[in-house]
Amino acid sequence: MRPEDVLVLPFVFALGAILGSFANVCIHRLPKGESVVSPRSRCPGCREPIAAWDNIPVLSWILLRGRCRSCRTPISSRYPLVEAIVGTLFVSAAVLHGFGPVALSGAILATAAVILAATDLDARVLPDEVTLGVLGLGLLLALWRDVAAVRVHGPAALASHVVPALAGAAFGAMLVWGVGAAYRLVRGAEGMGMGDVKMIAMIGAFVGPGGVLLTLFGASLAGTVIAGLPALLRNLSWRAAFGRARSSPEKARDEARRGGLFVDPDGRIVESGPRWREIPGAPSRGETLSPAGPVARPVAAFARLALRRAASGRTSSFGRLAVEDETGEFFRVLAARGEGVAGGLLVLLSRVDVPFGVFLAAASVVVWQWGGLALDLLSGGLPFPGRELLP
Numbered sequence: 389m390r391p392e393d394v395l396v397l398p399f400v401f402a403l404g405a406i407l408g409s410f411a412n413v414c415i416h417r418l419p420k421g422e423s424v425v426s427p428r429s430r431c432p433g434c435r436e437p438i439a440a441w442d443n444i445p446v447l448s449w450i451l452l453r454g455r456c457r458s459c460r461t462p463i464s465s466r467y468p469l470v471e472a473i474v475g476t477l478f479v480s481a482a483v484l485h486g487f488g489p490v491a492l493s494g495a496i497l498a499t500a501a502v503i504l505a506a507t508d509l510d511a512r513v514l515p516d517e518v519t520l521g522v523l524g525l526g527l528l529l530a531l532w533r534d535v536a537a538v539r540v541h542g543p544a545a546l547a548s549h550v551v552p553a554l555a556g557a558a559f560g561a562m563l564v565w566g567v568g569a570a571y572r573l574v575r576g577a578e579g580m581g582m583g584d585v586k587m588i589a590m591i592g593a594f595v596g597p598g599g600v601l602l603t604l605f606g607a608s609l610a611g612t613v614i615a616g617l618p619a620l621l622r623n624l625s626w627r628a629a630f631g632r633a634r635s636s637p638e639k640a641r642d643e644a645r646r647g648g649l650f651v652d653p654d655g656r657i658v659e660s661g662p663r664w665r666e667i668p669g670a671p672s673r674g675e676t677l678s679p680a681g682p683v684a685r686p687v688a689a690f691a692r693l694a695l696r697r698a699a700s701g702r703t704s705s706f707g708r709l710a711v712e713d714e715t716g717e718f719f720r721v722l723a724a725r726g727e728g729v730a731g732g733l734l735v736l737l738s739r740v741d742v743p744f745g746v747f748l749a750a751a752s753v754v755v756w757q758w759g760g761l762a763l764d765l766l767s768g769g770l771p772f773p774g775r776e777l778l779p
């Protein structure tokens with residue numbers, strides 16, 4: 389990168405942030421089967437359409453201090469976070485790989501990874517629009533790099549990127565499909581779905597067959613080893629939240645609004661956050677815990693037990709609370725902890741089920757960046773199939 393190129397980086401960030409804004413729309417609408425083109429975005433609180441000047445990536449959220457202009461409903465910090473992450477991914481791709489198809493490949497794969505991690509975490513869905521759409525984009529980018537390579541190295545470089553991209557997609561899909569089929573055979577249960585198969589095919593088009601192996605290895609390692617880290621972070625953040633909530637009922641309500649449930653000593657719900665409200669049949673503000681529907685019943689039962697125990701100063705916690713409807717459309721595994729605070733009981737809830745797509749997404753970004761280096765080390769410098777795809 390030349391010194392004058394640095395001047396272009398703010399524009400690269402802006403481009404990434406705009407794409408990040410579109411990524412937010414994809415994250416919210418694709419799992420519900422809604423169109424990502426129309427209608428315009430609306431405030432979930434007051435249904436007011438969001439004006440263009442209130443929809444500037446990152447900046448608007450900061451200027452509005454994270455609230456809707458008309459009804460002051462808090463807007464999730466995830467919107468500016470996704471925009472900032474995608475903007476940063478674009479800048480780092482440009483800094484590391486210049487302005488061309490290589491950097492664009494890395495940036496697009498990373499953006500797809502952000503969207504898929506979010507939809508898989510939220511709704512256990514890996515939308516075809518993203519997996520198959522970006523798979524197509526990956527093949528086009530490989531074709532673009534072939535054209536550039538032929539111009540430099542002559543006809544010998546023909547199909548030097550498209551073939552490994554196709555091979556990576558096919559190899560990844562077959563491998564994950566095979567593992568899923570074997571799992572079904574042995575355990576009789578669904579291990580990995582077709583969404584995972586399409587996602588690894590998408591990744592394979594960017595990282596090639598060698599990169600697919602590294603991605604699967606990295607994702608499995610992260611899934612088993614690093615799964616303990618979120619638990620540690622959760623315990624630390626919960627300890628801080630209960631500490632704040634003990635000072636006043638208002639603070640306790642704030643914590644409940646963020647990630648839990650605040651009930652008065654009679655078991656009436658004073659305040660609740662998204663983790664509680666998204667559960668089908670969960671009683672709302674002002675109601676008591678008892679009319680909970682069948683899906684919400686285990687969490688409501690936990691809260692009632694925690695309320696009784698809090699009366700004698702005891703805290704209650706549960707590591708894995710399965711919350712599921714009969715169709716399996718709504719599925720959460722929650723960790724819960726309840727403590728007596730000023731004015732009642734505060735229950736904090738957190739998801740502990742991290743689906744495989746999240747680890748696949750994270751591993752693919754790392755492998756795209758450093759997988760080439762790893763393959764060189766592993767193969768002792770011998771040519772590895774698909775090495776050309778990786779920087």
Ligand SMILES: [Zn+2]
Pocket residue numbers: 431432433434435436456457458459460461
């Ligand atoms: Zn509003």
